[in-house]
Amino acid sequence: MTATLDRVDVPGAAPSRRPRARGRLVALAFMAPALIGFLAFFGYPLIATIGFSFTKYDLINPPKWIGFANYEYMFSDKLFRTSVYNTLWFVVVLTTARLVFTLGVASVIARLKSGVGLIRTLCYLPSLAPPVAATLVFFMVMRPNGGPVDEFLDWFGIQSPLWFADPAWAKGGITAVMLWVSGDLMIIILAAILDVPQEQYEAAELDGAGPLRRWWHITLPSISPVLLFGVVNSIILALQLFTQAVVAGSAASGSAEATGNTKYLGYPENSTLTFPAWLYTQGFRYFDMGYAAAMATVLFIVSFAATAVLVHRMRKNSHQEEGGPGA
């Protein structure tokens, strides 16, 4: 956990004994495939996406310049609004739920005296499941009429909702899947909690602080950089949510041909139509590449802003840790 995002200059590194120009040539040779790859798979397509967003393009006829028409169309596209709403729903609910849940689980595991390894492994295993499989598993476990969750709620006399088939609950069902596979963030937070210096707890205990107060006043502030990482990481996850939503929607629709079938994307009643799913539908099912590119540009701007916040904050934090800028 000592590696930081922006520790670029290795302290105490000996100055190179070779001529500078040669050093740069060696670095260039090592970086060459990556630089070509970056330009081919990120630099060029990113600029092209922005370019396409001002055109009407169907992959067959050459792109036709239409100015801001794609962006204007967004305001009248009802399903665009639905997909923005759904994705924002996930950004707010999924980010909050994922953070509270993983922090809670990690806090409990951190207090275990025995069996830490076993329980940590159990919590992490589901995140190894392919997203498609995890979604189908929850679809089976939460199925109404005889599914295990349905039976369990029945014991308490609770009528379980139709989950993935009910527009009011489908997003909740997908959130449950996402929490089940959040073991990776849980392990990161657990490692951060276990890293908190023990003396701080002992000092607080001498001052008469109970476990809850110690958690609130020592654990939480100490792991706040990791929590910030968790927030931004979860926001990006929610902005990109595609597989789980598409699979849940097409599985619940019971369609015979489930793979990306437009008719059933967003089932039920477009409640699972996320922003990337609508982008995919527009571009690769309706072949309206220009409009898809305009949506991608919007997604890029939002993701970029989230990332910028993360990098900026981490930079600030690590400077503080190393004794301020210039230390």
Place this chain on the structure above:
Amino acid sequence: MTGVWRRRLDWIAVHSLGLALGLMFALPVLFVILTAVMSDSQAFTAQLWPREWHWENFVEVFDKAPLLKYLVNSLTYALLATAGMLLSSIPAAYALAKLRWRGRNAVFLLVVGAMMLPPQVVAVPLYDTWSSLGLTGTLVPLIVPYFLFDAFSIFLLRQFFLTIPQSYVDAARVDGCTEFQTLTRIVVPMAKPGIAATALFCFLYTWNDYFGPLLYTGEKPDQWTLSLALSSFKGMHHVQWNLTMAVTLLIMVPAVVLFVLAQRSFVKGITFTGVKG
């Protein structure tokens, strides 16, 4: 006396809570295993324990769908992508971690930026390019990028390489090693656990990938990967939960085996990506 009892109660409370959480994560996996060996009719009922054990379900799924073909496609994608990633990312990460050159910080920020970029943002022009090369409907557009650039792997490997003391690298240089020799003889052997973790992440990501194969091979069923096949398996055979779960298990097994074999590197790799400020 009360203090002792409070401690004991606390111990019991925390451990039962921990156990309950562990079970909550593990139970769905158990349901998958039990359902996979049930009869078709029992899989619809609420009974969780199989009345009869139908191990032949694991064989039957191979008759229902060309799973072997999908398996070969998944392995082709995951293994070639991982190999390509190692070839391209190890030197790049070395240049970013152990070589000093102007523009290094800027290039590193570009890598971080690319890592955070949603794949949907660049999908349209990339699809356009591959389609004009006549390569859509094949696995080529999925594999080739890994031989050049994989932002997450470069980022993770760089973080691992930074933990190797600079004095080892400097000593190798003083002894007359070229940069290439320093990388292959000093840095790579020392960073083996980190490289293993990065390779595992890459393998798992590609093995589980859905968006990529859907985008490029969705219309070509003979090029599907297991992930893509699973999503339509349920639909193809009218909710045969036992068989669907058998396929789910077959897809999860390689990931779990890899995790068990490399647990230490894995957990280290995960906490590493947590980038504590």
